[in-house]
Structure formats: C-alpha cells, structure tokens
Amino acid sequence: MSEPLIRLENVTKSYPGTEAPAVGNLTLDVYAGEVLVLVGPSGCGKSTTLRLINRLIEPTGGRIFLKGEDVTDIDSSQLRRKIGYVIQQVGLFPHRTIAENIATVPKLLGWDKATTTARVDEMLELVSMDPAVYRDRYPKELSGGQAQRVGVARALAADPDVLLMDEPFGAIDPITRDRLQNEFLRLQQDLKKTIVFVTHDIDEAIKMGNRIAILREGSEIAQIDTPEVILSDPADEFVENFLGSGAILKGLTLKKVRDIDLHDIPALEMPVMRDEALRVLEASPEKTAVLLDKDHKPLRWISEASLNRTTQPIEKSGKPITIDLQPEDTLQDALGVMLQSSVGMAVVVDRSGKYLGCCSIESLASLIISDGGGTPSS
C-alpha cells in the first residue's frame, strides 16, 4: 500500500500515578480514503488513541505523522482545524444557530462570509437537511439524530482530509442509528475521507470499517485487518471472544443480496388467466409463482394449492407480499425478510420496484457454506 495518511509511531500515553500506560507503544497506519475502525472493550484506550491523533490528549512518547509531516509538536489548535472531529454527545454550541455551528471551522480559518454561507448550505444538504428550514434554528430544537447530522456537517465544513469519529452513533436509537450509518456509508463513497472511527460495538465496526483494529487493554492491537479476514480468521482467543458467537451471522452484513444467485421463481403478470396460471405453477419446481401488477411490481405469492382451494379471482388468492429486498440490501436484511415471509423466500426488486427474482434460505445457506463467511462483496 501507499504512504499512510496518518501514522502513529510508538505512541505512548501514560498518566502520572498509574503504572500501566493508557496507550502503550502503539504503531498504527491509516491509509488515505479508508475507514479504520478502532474497536475494543471499554477502557481499552480506543478513545484515548483517537484523541492522540488530533492531540486533544498529548502523547507522552512517540511521534504522530499526518501526510508524512511530523505533527507531534506543531500548534495543536492549528492541527485540529485540519481534522474533522465528531463525538458521541455531539456537543453542538447551544447558543449558536445551526448555520453558525457548521461555520465554526471555516470562521476559524478566516473564510469570507459568502463562501462560508454557501458552504453551510451545501453541508446541510449533504446531510439531508433542508437549509431553509434548519439554518437559523438552535440545537435544542433538533432531535438526537438531526443533531448528529449537524455534528457531521460541522466536522466536514472545512473539507478536512481526515475525520475522527468517537462513537458518533452510540447515543442514537437503533432505527435512526441504522439509517445514519447507511447514509454515512453512502456519503463516504463520494467523499473518500480518511476516517478513524471508534466504537465498542463489533457489529457497527463490521458494517462501517474497511479495516478493523481490535484493541485490548493499553490500546494494544490484537488484530488489524479487513472485517472479512477478522471474521473468518480471528487471530487469537481474545478476538474470538470479542467477536462473540455467530461470526457467520455477522458476516451476513458484509454481503449484499446481489451476491447470491437469484432463485428462478416464475412470474405471472396481471392480467392473467386462471388456466395459464395453473400451467405455470405446475411447471414450477416450488409450485409457487409471484404475481406482478402491470408495472412489474410484485403483489402476491401464488401457490398451486391456494389457487386450487378457492374460486376467488387470482389477485385475491395466495398471500400478499408486504416487504421486498433490493440488490444493495445486506444478506442480514434478506434473512430477516425471508424468515418473516410466509413462503420462506423474499422477492428482490430493482430501485424502481420492478421484479428481479427471489432469494431463498437455501441459496443463502449454500453461499455461506461455499466460502465459510469469506470474500467481500464490494
């Protein structure tokens, strides 16, 4: 790999009066454009490590390099203006409007007013908040999720190459957290920032990280690698215990629905004659078909048995399809949908909702068995 963007070299932080250092002799490289997740049990020093990078905590030993430049001794406030920083409690300035909050670093860097204003609106749009609505509001008027969106916008406002995130979604309810994670991943695809992300949640680490560093006490790296390798080949017992049971299930979040072969379930497009439907169902190995509307959107599961049982019109037989999958969804989502579905299968549709095929538990199982939780999807 190329020259690392951030390099910690034998960095140590010890506090007077304590024997064991909080961070002991840590060497860590972070490469441009990657999301490196630091994960470990509480008290392992992962947050301390993060704060050593922007020198909110001054190291007691070792060197810190940013883009090859030794930044261990430069003015720390100047350094931090070049590094985005997001924390769990967000820490928006309550006496300033959302716009003023986002403009914090541009203002410190002396940007002119017009550029700053334009940038603030751009940032609000980036995090899917309407500038006209939110620009002049105060932080107390925001929900937890919105506040953290603003927190991210504020961190990105001066376009830093590096973003440090300390459990950014840790204090947000699970549903909003999931949405923010997904949005953040999509943002990152465009922004390609170099991100160091701290969490104690291994699932979040697997989801967010290009690489994961699992830390044990004293910020000692137990294993650093891609999520796939860590899941399939944990370095030692500590890592194994930290991953917990069901590493294969966790691996499901790494793969997408498009990675599995779609099951060929015949589709019946409305309007359809009963005889024709029966003929198709007979030919189908599962004796099941998907009923589509005239726009190719899935409506119902139709089975031979259900069609034979009633004389009702075909669009009222079988079971309704209430939830579908898209190729970008993870296999974990897919598993959930399949288990909920009445036929043990889930329909896959494209972005516009058109039917693509079905995936079944068998195809999921065969994928897991074939590579033991292995190769990455993207």
Next chain:
Amino acid sequence: MTMVSPPRTERSTLAERLDLIVAPIFAVILAVIGGAVWLYSDIDDTTMAILAPEKIQNQMIQTLVLGFSSSALVILIAIPIGIAVTRKGLPRLKGFLVDTLGLAQALPAYGLIVLFFSWFGAGIGTVIIALATFSLLPVLRNTIVGLEQVDHAVIEAGRGMGYTRRQVLFQIELPLAVPVIIAGIRTAIVINIGMAALAFLIGGGGLGETINSGLKLDRNPAILIGAVLVAILALVFDFLSAVAQRYLKPKGM
C-alpha cells in the same frame, strides 16, 4: 427517537414573567404604604426637616453610588477569580475561596462595616470595600457554578474543532455561563443597595441617615419612609437586573 426538545421555553417564560412581575408589585405596595404614612400621620417640623426633598435626593444618589461602585468592584474582582479557579491547576483555591467568603457573608454586615472602619477609617471608600466583601460570594460562586455547568461535550467539541483555550473560554464557556453569572450579580446589587443603608454608620451617607435621624429624634414616620425608600430602590434594581438577565441570556438556551 425523534426526541422533540422539551417545551422548556414555555415554562421558563412563565418563570421569567413572574420574575418581572413580583418586584414591581412589592415596590408599588411599599410606595402605597409610604404614601399613606406621609398623608395620614402626624408630620411635624422636625419630621419635615428630616425628609427635606434635597436631603432625600442626596441620600438616594449616595445610596446608588455606593450600591453601584461596590457592585462594579465585585464584578471586577469576582468574575476573573471565578474564571481563574475553574481553569486547570487551581481547584484547591476554589474551595478555600468559597469557604472564606462564605464566612464573610456569615458575619453581620454591621460588624463587617465597623471592622473595615477600624482598618481603613471613615468614608465612602471603606463602605464600598465592606459592601464588596460582603457581596463577593454570590458573584464568585455563580461564576464558578456557571462555568462548571457548561456541558463538557460542548467544550470538548470546541477544542476538537480547533478553538484555543482562550477562544473556548470567551466564545463558549462565558456566553453559556452568562445567565448564571448575571443571577449572581443581581443578588449582589440587591444586597449592596440594601446594605448601603448602613453606610451612615461610618460617614458614608445614604438613606440610612434618614432612618437614623428618625430613630434618634423619635419620629416614626421618618423611619418608615426611609425604610420604604431603601426597599423600593432595592426592588427597582432587582427588576432592572431581571430585565437585563432576560435580554443578555444567549439565544437558543
């Protein structure tokens, strides 16, 4: 969790409204009492002499000067000390100062004024120093509390964004501590205006002279009117501070 912020604003406006109403109501009641005393009691020449308008005017001005200069002195001393002891490295001094000044407040104001008289002699300067000592604690304590109650995450975020320590203090901590600090200043002003009535003891002038003359010459209406005037002055300044508190509070809080 679409946690809509609690409707804190409504509750605080109610509290604020009460805050702005109570002092004027009491001031009006006192004014009515004072007026009734003036109209319906036996006012002889001696009483008239004690309550001569130019005398009262002078004494009111003296009271205001005493109240304001001692309050200004308190602000100039207590806020910087409050800031200093909340910085890193001076936490022990903080406890010591709060305890010592608590002691000063536990002393009777009367005793404190006389004590300072024995050190600095008579005069308005001594009164100002005595009053300032007496009312230092509320401002100091509120400065410390105000700065310490600032959400640590906000400070951490400010540092993380690249604010220097000085910028964090002036742009984040102090603005956020303003409501609490002003509440302390308000207490100090009211204490100082009220206590300025004791200034006459050591030749500091003020409305205390009217009360004292009334006592010495056994003129009850003069005592009452003097006391009512002191109370009204204190209430008026409590009201003005409440207004200031309301408008100096940072937006968004």
